Amino acid sequence: MWSMIATWPFSLQCVEKGEEILKGGGRALDAVERGIHLVETDPTVDCVGRGGYLNADGELALDAAMMDGDTLKMGVVACVRGFEHPVSIARAVMEKTKHSILVGQYAESFARRMGFQEAPPEYMITDHARLKYEAEKDKATKPSGHDTIGCVALDQAGSLCVATSTSGANLRLPGRVGDTPIIGSGFYVQSGVGGAAATGLGEDIMRTCCSFRVVDLMRRGLSAQDAVNEVVLTAHYTLKQCGLKPDCIALVCMDARGNTAGACNHKGFAYACAREGEAPHLVEVPPIIDKDEEQEG
Numbered sequence: 001m002w003s004m005i006a007t008w009p010f011s012l013q014c015v016e017k018g019e020e021i022l023k024g025g026g027r028a029l030d031a032v033e034r035g036i037h038l039v040e041t042d043p044t045v046d047c048v049g050r051g052g053y054l055n056a057d058g059e060l061a062l063d064a065a066m067m068d069g070d071t072l073k074m075g076v077v078a079c080v081r082g083f084e085h086p087v088s089i090a091r092a093v094m095e096k097t098k099h100s101i102l103v104g105q106y107a108e109s110f111a112r113r114m115g116f117q118e119a120p121p122e123y124m125i126t127d128h129a130r131l132k133y134e135a136e137k138d139k140a141t142k143p144s145g146h147d148t149i150g151c152v153a154l155d156q157a158g159s160l161c162v163a164t165s166t167s168g169a170n171l172r173l174p175g176r177v178g179d180t181p182i183i184g185s186g187f188y189v190q191s192g193v194g195g196a197a198a199t200g201l202g203e204d205i206m207r208t209c210c211s212f213r214v215v216d217l218m219r220r221g222l223s224a225q226d227a228v229n230e231v232v233l234t235a236h237y238t239l240k241q242c243g244l245k246p247d248c249i250a251l252v253c254m255d256a257r258g259n260t261a262g263a264c265n266h267k268g269f270a271y272a273c274a275r276e277g278e279a280p281h282l283v284e285v286p287p288i289i290d291k292d293e294e295q296e297g
């Protein structure tokens with residue numbers, strides 16, 4: 001059995017690539033990495049890699065992570081500028097160093113040392129992203145826009161892997177890191193148990209350690225759907241209990257048999273999915289609770 005999921009409709013291309021690799025007996029690690037490459041390169045995806053949202057200084061600084069469910073090793077990079085595939089730099093941190101997290105200029109010099117090719121701002125920053133930045137940078141209203149590709153795969157050998165990649169929230173403070181590269185919040189995986197990844201406002205997802213909780217509930221015997229529902233509801237109501245107004249929280253997960261599920265607290269979330277016997281397709285996820293209706297009511 002093989003299976004793969006990734007957040008948002010723009011990830012259909014990612015699971016299509018993953019299908020090619022997993023169907024042929026390839027590794028989950030390669031499926032998530034090569035699938036995410038397509039989204040990182042796609043200039044029309046405005047929240048991941050090339051063409052992603054700029055920070056308040058007009059720079060494109062990217063976050064990414066990979067975790068191997070067989071070994072619990074992970075690699076993370078945060079605030080990396082000038083490289084097209086932060087997910088591959090994250091994989092190199094995981095596989096070629098004793099460490100887990102490298103940030104900013106140090107992650108960039110590591111990437112150079114590892115032979116990753118640099119990508120100039122003229123290539124990485126699209127006209128669309130620059131125009132959005134110019135139009136919104138001085139507005140007093142809350143900047144709109146954030147999303148992540150979070151991808152989980154199971155290969156035919158039974159290994160699970162997760163990876164994430166994002167430009168982070170639109171107009172974030174330079175140096176701000178969201179949940180996407182934070183273990184247990186934006187991603188978690190253990191082979192034989194399950195994997196999870198998050199998308200939504202990083203600050204809220206980090207406050208409630210969403211991805212680890214999903215995997216831990218599957219470890220305790222909950223189904224993928226029950227686990228992810230429970231975590232979105234608990235996160236949402238925990239934030240409210242603490243006097244906060246929950247922003248977007250969406251999670252996807254997969255159990256050790258390749259069953260998949262998603263849950264969210266807002267309208268409009270969907271994920272891409274492909275499995276043995278199921279061609280790549282999109283799954284719309286109805287909100288388990290709707291933060292916008294709740295706030296109006």
Ligand code: ASP
Nearest residue numbers: 146147148168178200202
């Ligand atoms: N979680 C990402 C961040 O906060 C953005 C998102 O997935 O919506 O940087």
